[in-house]
Amino acid sequence: MNQKFAIFDIDKTVIHTDSMFQFLKYGIRKYPATTPVILKVVLHSLLYKLRLLEAEKAKSAYFHAMRHLDDSDLKHFYETELKPAIFPDALKEMQLKKSEGYHVLLVTASPDAYMRYFAELPCVDAVIATKLSVRDGRFTSMIEGNNCKGEEKVNRIQQYLSEQRxxxxxxxxxxxxxxxxxxxxxxxxxxxxxxxxKSAHGCEGLTWNK
Structure with missing residues (x-):
């Protein structure tokens, strides 16, 4: 069935911050003993920029604290750090599109462990995110499959469309x-x-304020 879609990235699009950095800081505040992971993050980021490390491995350092957190912690992170960071204009746009009959789909390279909670917004139909592996009922820091960025976003959207017919x-x-x-x-x-x-590559520039 043909359906009109409104597809949104999340980091710096729906929210005015980078959720990975916010999660890194959140984990260190909650478990100060994990502070040395910052050195690993810097090293992995440098190796990624030099194309010596895959994105999936580079990003896993940011999620080091994931092994210490359960679902209630992840929900708390969303409620206290991400939900308050939503651009008011972005929320209004999603609400408008939903009221006009659009299927509102959020697609992000950040992990499903905490991005899944955006689906609780009444104006959001579904969230597609990078998958983290699960062990003993908890998310780990390791990415399962491919980083949901670039062409992989299209692959995941096509998979979603097929599942939803x-x-x-x-x-x-x-x-x-x-x-x-x-x-x-x-x-x-x-x-x-x-x-x-600014407008580029056939895209119209759109300004949202905090």
Missing amino acids: LAIDYDSSCAYSDSLSDLPMFRLVKHKYLINQ
């Missing part, structure tokens, strides 16, 4: 992101918006 109505659909790394996702829809960026 839906198809994107290209002419009526729209997508929002702060980064041109989401160009593959933008190609799925006719109306493309770069958040707090």
Whole structure:
């Protein structure tokens, strides 16, 4: 069934911060003994920039504290750090699109461990995120499968469409992101918006204030 979609990135698009850095700080505050992981984060980030380390392995350092946290901790992180960081304009746009009959889909490279809670917003139909492996009923810091970025976002969206038996109505659909790394996702829809960026590559610049 053809359906008009409104597809949103989350970090720096729906929220005004980077959730990975917020999670790193949250984990260190909650478990100060994990502070030395900052050195690992710096090293892994450098190796990634030098193309000596895969994104999946580089990102896992940010989630070091994940092994110490249960679902209530992850929900608390969402409620206290991420939900308050939602751009008011982004929330209004999602609510508007939902009221107009759009299927509102959030797609992010950040992990499902805490991004899944955005699906509790009444205006959000589903969240697609990078998957973390689970061990003994808890999320680990290790990424399962591929980092949900670039072309992988398209792969995951297509998988979701197949599972839901839906198809994107290209002419009526729209997508929002702060980064041109989401160009593959933008190609799925006719109306493309770069958040707090200048127009580029056929995308219209759209400014949201905190």
